[in-house]
Amino acid sequence: MLTCKEASFLASKKLDKKLTLKERIDFSLHTAMCGLCKRYAKEINALHQLMKKVGKKDAIVLSESTKLSPKSRERIKQEIDKALHATE
Amino acid sequence: MAHELSPPEQWLSLYGDVLYRYGLARVRDPELAEDLVQETFLAALKAQANYAGKASEQTWLIGILKHKMIDYFRKASRERTQEFDEQVVDEENDDCFDQQGSWKVDLSHWSKPEQSMQQDQFMQVLQQCIERLPKRMAQLFILREFDGLESEEICELMSIATMSNFWVMQSRTRVQLRHCLDINWINP
Numbered sequence: 001m002l003t004c005k006e007a008s009f010l011a012s013k014k015l016d017k018k019l020t021l022k023e024r025i026d027f028s029l030h031t032a033m034c035g036l037c038k039r040y041a042k043e044i045n046a047l048h049q050l051m052k053k054v055g056k057k058d059a060i061v062l063s064e065s066t067k068l069s070p071k072s073r074e075r076i077k078q079e080i081d082k083a084l085h086a087t088e
Numbered sequence: 089m090a091h092e093l094s095p096p097e098q099w100l101s102l103y104g105d106v107l108y109r110y111g112l113a114r115v116r117d118p119e120l121a122e123d124l125v126q127e128t129f130l131a132a133l134k135a136q137a138n139y140a141g142k143a144s145e146q147t148w149l150i151g152i153l154k155h156k157m158i159d160y161f162r163k164a165s166r167e168r169t170q171e172f173d174e175q176v177v178d179e180e181n182d183d184c185f186d187q188q189g190s191w192k193v194d195l196s197h198w199s200k201p202e203q204s205m206q207q208d209q210f211m212q213v214l215q216q217c218i219e220r221l222p223k224r225m226a227q228l229f230i231l232r233e234f235d236g237l238e239s240e241e242i243c244e245l246m247s248i249a250t251m252s253n254f255w256v257m258q259s260r261t262r263v264q265l266r267h268c269l270d271i272n273w274i275n276p
Contacts (some may be wrong), residue, residue, distance in 0.1 A: 003185075003188065003189025003190065004185065004189055004190050004191050005182070005185040005189035005190075006189060008185075008259060008262075008263060009255065009256070009259045011259075012255065012258055012259035012262045012263075013255045013258075013259065015258075016232065016239045016254075016255065016258060017239055017251075017255070036191055036195050039195055039197060039198075040195055040263075040266065042201070043198050043201055043266060044262045044266060046198075046201040046202050046205060047201075047205070047262075047265070047266070047269075048233065049202070050202075050205045051233040051234055052233065052236065054211075054234065055233065055234035055235060055236055056236075058110070058146065058147055058150045059230075059234040059235075060106060060109045060110050060113065061109070061110070061113035061114075061215055061218060061230060061234060062109040062110075062112055062113040062215060062219070063109075063212065063215055063216075064105075064109075066105070066108070066109050066112060067105045067108065068104050068105055068108045068122065068125065069118075069122075072122040072125075073100065073104060075122075075126070076100055076104065076122070076125060076126045076129065077100055079126055079129075079130065080096060080097070080099070080100060080129050080130070080133070083130055083133050084096060084097070084133070
C-alpha cells in the first residue's frame, strides 16, 4: 500500500506523464481508501486544467501593479527610436 | 479576422508592462526581464514584415518574448549547478508529510473547484502563491502549466538531471501551491 506522500507524487506525475499500469493500480487502491489523497488529486487536477486554459490566453501570471520602471522605460524608448531611425 | 500592427512608436506604451510582467514572472529577475522586453521590441521591428495578422499584436509580441526567454534559459542552464534540485528532491526536506509519509498539513475541502476558480480573486491569490515559490520551482511550474511545454523539453531546457527529479519537484510545487491556496483563498 502506498503512503500519502507516494500517492500525492503519482497524482502530480499523472498530470505530466502517463502512469504505468502498476502505478495506476497502486494509485487507485490508495485513493479508494484515502479521502484526503482523493481530494488532493481532484483539486490539483482542477488547478492543472484551469492553468492550461489560462495559458492558452497568454498567461501573464503577475499582478497588474507590476510595471516597468520609468528609467528602464526611457532606456527602451531610446533603443526603439534608435532602431527606427537606423532603418529609415 | 486579420489583425494589423500599430505603429512601433506606440508599442512600448501599449505592451511594455504586459511583456515585462510576462517575462518577470518567468525569469524572476527585474533587470533581465527589462532586457527581454527591449530585445523583443527590437526583434519585432525587424520582423514586422512577417506579421501575418493571424494572432493579435500582443500574442505576436509575447511569442517573440517567449523565444528570447527560452534562448536565455538554454544558455543559463549550461552554467548552472544542480545543487538546488538535489536539495528539493532530498527526502529529508519535506514539510508537508510526516516520517510515515502521511499528510502533515490540512487539506480543506474545495467545493466545486472548477466554478470557484473562475473568479478574479482566485487568480490573484494563485499569482501571489506562485510568486512565493522558490525561483526554480516557479519557473518549471509555469513552463509546464501555463506555457504547456512537455516534461522532456523542460528537463532538457533547464538541465534537470533526471525526469524523476523533475516529477519530484513538480509534486512538491503542487503540494506547496495547494497548501498556500488553502491558507490564503477564502473558498466560497
